[in-house]
């Protein structure tokens with residue numbers, strides 16, 4: 187790892203974004219937070235209210251659907267913002283005509299991606315906090331705060347989302363398409379990762395799909411550390427599983443990215 | 457010294473025929489190119505659009521890997537050690553790419569400097585020098601999007617020198633620039649080679665640019681080398697002879713024949729054609745005054761007299777005709793000899 191590259195990439199991304207959209211950046215941030223929580227509230231009032239089945243409580247360890255859905259939505263916001271921006275970085279370089287000058291330099295890619303990731307994490311934390319405050323207005327309540335579990339959930343999420351971003355970035359750069367890719371993949375994640383309803387409600391094959399995306403475990407872990415209702419040993423199991431899957435994503439993502447980079451440069455005409 | 461032998465690059469591409477139909481196609485962007493670049497030398501890679509210049513440069517900068525061929529970089533196998541090569545080279549392309557428009561000039565150079573792992577104190581000094589060199593020291597803190605084309609190109613040059621490269625690859629660097637900026641850039645390129653001892657490869661489709669700058673020239677077409685040599689070697693068949701269009705009032709066959717004799721007196725090898733009431737003359741000799749003199753001597757009013765800038769396209773057409781003739785002559789010779 188090269189700290190210089192890491193630091194410089196954070197600074198560069200910050201400067202670029204600040205100049206690109208200082209106002210729309212803030213407004214966008216607040217709006218996204220609002221829609222996210224509002225979406226959860228709508229889901230509750232039009233789909234679930236009054237008909238929460240017995241199984242919901244036993245599956246999730248809580249009867250507070252609003253808090254369940256808002257925490258899920260906040261995590262989803264976190265996933266989307268981080269993964270989207272990190273996985274899009276090389277696409278952005280391609281569009282702006284800087285991919286070649288970047289690739290001409292002999293630096294290690296990990297530092298570059300981590301730099302992007304860290305800057306994104308900082309802004310996403312800001313966004314998620316605003317969203318959490320709005321969430322409180324809509325009925326988010328912290329029932330059983332577990333600080334150690336929370337910190338582990340945050341760190342593990344960052345680790346796993348980095349892996350997811352890498353894989354997603356490979357798909358985008360390979361297909362040279364962001365919109366179809368990102369919308370399909372994020373909608374799929376919304377459905378199968380237990381964001382607003384327990385994944386046990388899904389048919390078996392979708393549940394399997396959900397379990398190989400580390401987002402699912404990270405969401406469960408975050409909920410457990412905020413809303414409680416989860417036995418300790420089960421939490422440990424989640425942590426280990428998420429770590430293993432996240433590691434697999436990173437271990438696969440890094441070399442794959444190298445390959446896709448080569449393909450992307452080959453595809454550039456003129 | 458950089459030396460490549462028999463470089464070849466093929467692309468496998470999918471071409472769409474319809475919504476659901478497509479077929480695979482192999483494109484030979486570069487078929488067979490061998491060349492050499494020494495320190496302090498400006499080498500020209502001349503070719504029309506699609507000749508394979510950019511593809512060659514991308515292979516030399518290790519951005520893409522050749523399909524086959526060898527690449528030796530100061531004695532090292534560049535295909536095996538692309539990271540080592542990257543440290544000692546840089547590339548500057550024409551157009552407005554390769555810099556971040558949202559960053560300032562200084563921030564751009566700083567970021568690229570960090571990517572090359574340059575020590576901060578060294579980098580600071582270098583950026584100052586480079587900004588001064590390209591005349592952007594007063595604009596250092598302005599975002600690049602406010603820059604003119606020429607300024608962006610100058611910043612790109614500074615970026616291309618940020619790692620103090622030993623070899624520099626310039627891909628049509630003056631494309632889209634006006635004459636004044638082009639002139640400044642040419643001076644810059646010359647001093648990089650002659651004062652700073654950098655090895656430079658420059659691609660271009662402007663004959664005049666290559667003629668002015670390059671010590672050694674490779675002419676490529678369809679991914680293959682056609683000819684190579686110094687400017688002097690190539691003068692006759694690449695840079696072409698002087699071409700004139702000449703016509704006078706009432707120019708008829710008589711006047712034309714008189715003109716022909718007049719020109720042949722000066723240059724017996726001149727080619728003269730009569731088309732649409734105009735004479736087209738190609739010659740090794742500077743004929744402007746001779747032609748004007750003819751008009752005065754014969755008391756004719758000149759309607760048109762101008763010298764044409766030869767274009768690369770024309771040169772290519774002529775060259776391929778010459779080569780065909782050469783080949784025919786060889787066949788004839790062989791059939792006569794045995």
Ligand SMILES: Nc1ncnc2c1ncn2[C@@H]1O[C@H](COP(=O)(O)OP(=O)(O)O)[C@@H](O)[C@H]1O
Nearest residue numbers: 452453454455467485505506507508509510511
């Ligand atoms: N990435 C690519 N994929 C497919 N064909 C390509 C690619 N890059 C270049 N080509 C083709 O190879 C030929 C040479 O291109 P290029 O090297 O860009 O020429 P030049 O720079 O001399 O104009 C062209 O016919 C071009 O269309």
Ligand SMILES: [Mg+2]
Nearest residue numbers: 456509510628
């Ligand atoms: Mg080109």
